[in-house]
Amino acid sequence: MAKEKRKRFKMTPQRLAILKYLENNKEHPSAADIYRNVSRVFPTMALATVYNTLRALKEQENVRELSIDSGKGRFDPDTEDHNHLICVKCRKIVDIRGDFSLHLPEDDRQGFEIMGNHVDFYGVCPACTRKGREIRT
Amino acid sequence: MAKEKRKRFKMTPQRLAILKYLENNKEHPSAADIYRNVSRVFPTMALATVYNTLRALKEQENVRELSIDSGKGRFDPDTEDHNHLICVKCRKIVDIRGDFSLHLPEDDRQGFEIMGNHVDFYGVCPACTRKGREIRT
DNA sequence: GTGATTGCAAACTGTTTGCATTTTG
């Protein structure tokens, strides 16, 4: 159908730095987080390059974008199926290992072809339990 | 702690129109959707008034904001606990009735105080199954 | 060498804010 003009992914020092920052990163950083951190080691980095690289990585399925903050994307280099535990105060996101694959009965599918599911647990993280932070919805 | 200066909610024709549009609305509309629809019947409506009203409704917990599009908020007048089924192509969101309250074992909580969970099922809706749309991540 | 990527700025989208005016209770 849609003709895939498979575009080559050229490795540049900038991309290397971004990949290195993302590798094994469990913080689910935003684009700005990535920019801020990678800039330290690579001062000429442009924010647009971060977005550009993230788009490429998403296309090749090496990064997943989470919509947990409506407002900004958070990026996850772990593309295995897994679930998240989110702090309702500071929006910290941590991974959950357990398997929560759920079965949706045919009757509840409303004609959808189901592909999978994702579970978000909500709670308050240890740091926010100590401090008396406000809930962020 | 934070002193709550309980602010009264004044009913205006604009708010009435927004509430009427939201009542029993199962489409999980964005602010722009609401504005577009309510404007038809209330042409002087300002988009800021929509946001303003949505904020008030969220504060009184009569509307919930969903973050399933990172980029724009979608609003749900159904504040009962329920889960969602999301079309990966057109981003249509439909409600799921079943109860999917899950238990997260102590060992997996990483110090979080768990408050609840939400399940998103992903799939392709009937309309998108017919047409050959692209997946939107 | 050529097509992709960079950096920068400008454009865009969604949301919030400031403020003078009007309205609700």
Add this chain to the structure above:
DNA sequence: CAAAATGCAAACAGTTTGCAATCAC
């Protein structure tokens, strides 16, 4: 009458795009 809401514009945050210069392969 006081407190709150409206409408409008300007300000913001996050993201995308256009483009000349540069770089990877």
